[in-house]
Amino acid sequence: MTEQHEQHTHRFERGTDGPKVIVVGVDGSDSSLRAAAYAGGLARRQRALLAVVYVQPLLTAGAAMGAPVAETTEEIAEDLIGQIRDAAERAKGIFEVRWEFHTFRGDPYNGLVKAADELKADAVVVGASEQAGHRIIGSVAIRLVKAGRWPVTVVP
Numbered sequence: 001m002t003e004q005h006e007q008h009t010h011r012f013e014r015g016t017d018g019p020k021v022i023v024v025g026v027d028g029s030d031s032s033l034r035a036a037a038y039a040g041g042l043a044r045r046q047r048a049l050l051a052v053v054y055v056q057p058l059l060t061a062g063a064a065m066g067a068p069v070a071e072t073t074e075e076i077a078e079d080l081i082g083q084i085r086d087a088a089e090r091a092k093g094i095f096e097v098r099w100e101f102h103t104f105r106g107d108p109y110n111g112l113v114k115a116a117d118e119l120k121a122d123a124v125v126v127g128a129s130e131q132a133g134h135r136i137i138g139s140v141a142i143r144l145v146k147a148g149r150w151p152v153t154v155v156p
Helices: 030-046 068-089 108-118 139-147
Strands: 021-025 049-056 098-105 124-126 152-155
Touching: 021 030, 021 108, 030 098, 030 124, 049 068, 049 108, 068 098, 068 108, 098 108, 098 124, 108 124, 108 139, 124 139, 139 152
Parallel strands: 021 049, 021 124, 049 098, 124 152
Antiparallel strands: none
16 A cells, blocks of 8 residues: 655745734723734734724712713723824824724623624734732633633733
């Protein structure tokens, strides 16, 4: 019995197998803005759509005391989109990134899961938690990784 091996010509395909939609969670924290910058570079190199997602909390401690939570979270969303537009304008001519801004309501984990599902994300990027309590109950990033539904990058 003889074995025959076929010689296949193997060609490298540049830029065809990467993610098409990258979701990045932003909340205005330094780590989330670093995550957005990282995701923006990844989206540029992969020619992917960058979906910037802000999850507006439904209820906070301030709501129990009568603070206008909906108005406050809307202001945060408007501020974030303004910052992103400014950054995109400064980068114009240097490199281009296709991006969209989305807001969802709920807790950050469920909001990002919903966003990633609805936007058919190929990858999710988040900033590392800056809250001490997350070491005990788990951060959004850890919960996303454990969900095992997308590649998750956590930016410090």
